[in-house]
Amino acid sequence: MSQEPRMRFSRRTTLALPASLVATAAGAQGFPDRPLRWIVGYPPGGASDAFARLIAGLMAPRLGQNVVVENRPGGGAVLASETAARSPADGLTWLHVDNGILVYNPALYARLPINPDTDFTGVGFIGRFPLYLVVRADSPWQDFAAYRAAARSLAPNYGTPAVASPHHLAMEMVKRRTGLDAQHVPFRGGPAAMQELLAGNIESVVIDTATGLPFIADGRVRALCVLSETRSEKAPAVPTLRELGFAEAVAYGWQGMSVPAATPATIINRLSAEMIAAIQSPEISGRMSTLGIEYRPWSPAEFNAFVAAENAVWRPLIRELGIRIDG
Known part of the structure; x- marks a missing residue:
């Protein structure tokens, strides 16, 4: 979510993969050598679970290995985050991330078993x-x-x-x-x-x-x-709070994928390339468009920059609101 997004969004997707991702994908030819797992900190049936399964289903054949989606709900996804952070940094364990996991939790919890700022690095963006x-x-x-x-x-x-x-x-x-x-x-x-x-x-x-x-x-x-900046094309009769006179009442949910921070760059770039290809496939891009989800094919560095911008907006706001989960 973001009050004032620091990057511009387009409802159109770009079908061409960045050349840098194509080049670096060749550097991870031996990866993966066994099945992978995608950890989701929410129950089956929700948006996070649904998109993890859709994307994993298209990435698996391209990677040549099964991708098992593992649901670990509860506690603000802290359990899921800790499980992923403690896993080997070999690219075989992925974490389904969102605003809560990467941005909110350090401001909400007095104590966390992990630090999302240093324990994870981004692979790619799923959507806003x-x-x-x-x-x-x-x-x-x-x-x-x-x-x-x-x-x-x-x-x-x-x-x-x-x-x-x-x-x-x-x-x-x-x-x-x-x-x-x-x-x-x-x-x-x-x-x-x-x-x-x-x-x-x-x-x-x-x-x-x-x-x-x-x-x-x-x-x-x-x-x-x-709560978006403008009305959705999929529900054009629904007004924004900004239209109703509350200019600062703007927020989104967003999702992405991260891996342990020490994961080699060649593996991260391989995963990024395959993730972008999967999301831009007709099966997923069409469904996302139907549901009014906004997507950009960001590189790992661009996704990390987006998260940093979100941190600058939401962590001070959470402290201003006085919301704490513990301590």
Whole structure:
């Protein structure tokens, strides 16, 4: 997620791989020599799990080895992060990363078993995911103004996929920027939060475009706003909070892939090249476009620079918000 993204995005993808990645791929010809694993710190069925499996499925044949997606949910993905950080730096263990893992956790936790700034290095970017605030289709709140007005009398609750998820931190930022009062209810993944919303057990949900857009498109939920800079082409009737007068209330979820920091550059570049090829394939690029996910084919260095820019925005904001998970 980012308030003011430091890099420009395009909805179009570039089909040509950077020449430098093609050249360096040849330097890792003997890699990999056995199956690989992709660690995901969230439950099966959510956006992180779905895209890890899609991308892994296309990378595996190109790498000549199976890629096993290993779900290790819980604790702000700290368990998954530690597992990956403690693995050999041989390129065989990948970590599915997002804002929470690489950016938020050092500001949220007084103590972490790993340091994402020094224990990991980027392989590539998966995409930037607009975030929506949604309610049931039969909710009395027709728009964000009504939701905010109702909160003055009784704070609504809002669900997210997890404590300290991009969705959670985005809504806490929205509360600070708009004067809204709302109570957080974490779930084990976005699909679980949406099902509880539809069942009437929660009043609203902050959900990413990959999980939420199908519910919005078929009318099962009403989107009160989107937290992106501009309206999504996939839900053009949904206003941004920026349009509604809250210029600083901008946030996204984003995902990528990292490996242990000591992984050889030739292996990182090989993985980057194969990852870019997989994401730019018709199978994945078409699905991402349908779900309104924004992609750029960044090199490992470009992805690391993006993460550094995110750190500069969000870590001070989290401290300003006073949100801590422990200590």
